[in-house]
Amino acid sequence: MTFRIGPRTSQIIAYIILLLMTIITIIVLFFIIGYVFKNGFAQLSLEFLFDKTREMGKEGGILPSIIGTLFVTVLAVIIATPLGVGSAVYLVEYTGGGLLRRIISFGADCLAGVPSIIFGLFGFIFFVIQLKLGWSILSGSLTLAVMIIPTIIRTSEEAIKAVPLSYREISYSLGGGKLDTIWKVVLPTSLPGILTGVILGIGRAIGETAAVIFTAGSSLGMPTSVFSSTRTLAVHFYILAREGISMEKAYGTATVLIIIILFVNFVAYRLMHRFMERYY
């Protein structure tokens, strides 16, 4: 007599296995964040956040890294936003499908899949060496800008596509030109969606290590201009942890990094959610 599991039983077994695996995944996520927070919160203090870094990070705080991260990220976004949004506008408003559109989309999709170490190599040879910008905030942010352009293009493209055609038609019927329509109707309407892309780009830039360490360097001094080398939070955390300089400070830095990134992603998610509710 052969033993056979009936369809009802196999359904129940499958359900239990799927549920368990999903629960394990969620637990792993919470465990990673929880473990860092549990060890890191004790390190947080005003002194840690607003003091200079001393003895390679063994003592003192992380202020230079916070400021460095801020400079690199803001500059990267300032460079990448016009390029990303401009590309998206062109894709949706000016190309009616066809080869040109396919080439541009293909470029964005491929660029999105390039690993960060390749951006690091490229930034190092192009910005740092060929353009003689040295290890600097400027080199780091130019490299990051190239990296986040696809994120901004993709999100903005979706947002601009979601603007109802009737909005554009009304603008034209009132005598608005194409540029006026884009500037005064399409962009303001799709702004929350575009902002989501920009914020996701910010999140990616803040957490990046491989692309930044070879372009912005790892100097611990307080940055004075865009030509100063700097050590971003992610790079500082990497060096603290990998070289075993100070585990306490590593936990503290990781906690700050994760809090910033969770906050940034949460804001992006809320914005997107609101935007989608309005137009989909």
Added chain:
Amino acid sequence: MKDKIAEKLLLFIAFSAIGSLLLITFFIFQQGIPLIFKIGLSNFFSMHWSPTRGQFGILSMIIGSLMVTVGALIVGIPFGLACAIYLAEFSSKMVQKTLKPIIELLAGIPSVVYGFIGIVILVPFIRTHFGGPGFSVLASSIILGIMILPTIVSISYDSLVAVPNTYREGSYALGATKWQTVVKLLIPAARSGIVAGIILGMGRAIGETMAVIMVAGNALKIPHSILDSVRTLTSTIALELGYATGDHRAALFACGAFLFIIITILNIIAIRVTGHRE
């Protein structure tokens, strides 16, 4: 007139992504490829990496990258698919709305944090319970497996949800259970999306650098077991770029060029399989 100028300007801007891609390709190849011709393909694809003696063989690193990538897929695919199927077919709207963003949050956590968790938890755990140095193929595979989960979950989930409801209704009407419907109907129907998710996850695993450096041990030899230390292409680039000069630096760019070709092929397959987003 203003409209014409704007259109030209926007066209120029629209080429920023593809232009950057070409610029990256040009510089990585220009720096790396001449060295491959100089030392010969057989040297480049040999086992010996000893920059001080002019030996730049990357075969052991290719094998290293391959091992951790396969390991990551073994960890990531079952969990990724299970989450996607559970969320898409077996859970309520409420659960979907809560869990999907939470899993997507995983994608936002910086790779150095995963590497750090690897150092402080996973590596000591493997060392005490399974032996070996702890820094190993196993540790890298688990960390990378977790890192590629969100990619696999979100793309598979989206393609499962996109299967028309009439499929499900037809299957239930014939008396099939939910699980039978998933296995016989929904997974085959969503196949291309699932495959694309896996390929993109694979690309992410091959290209990941910082997390792998932190947990792989980076010894320059082919691992004999999953508990041995391993060195990947990406970690070689990141570990040595800081001080490399001359031919050595060129060799690192050649590694980058090789990596770039592999990943671009994977990307193109993924884009093809999904037929893009239109």
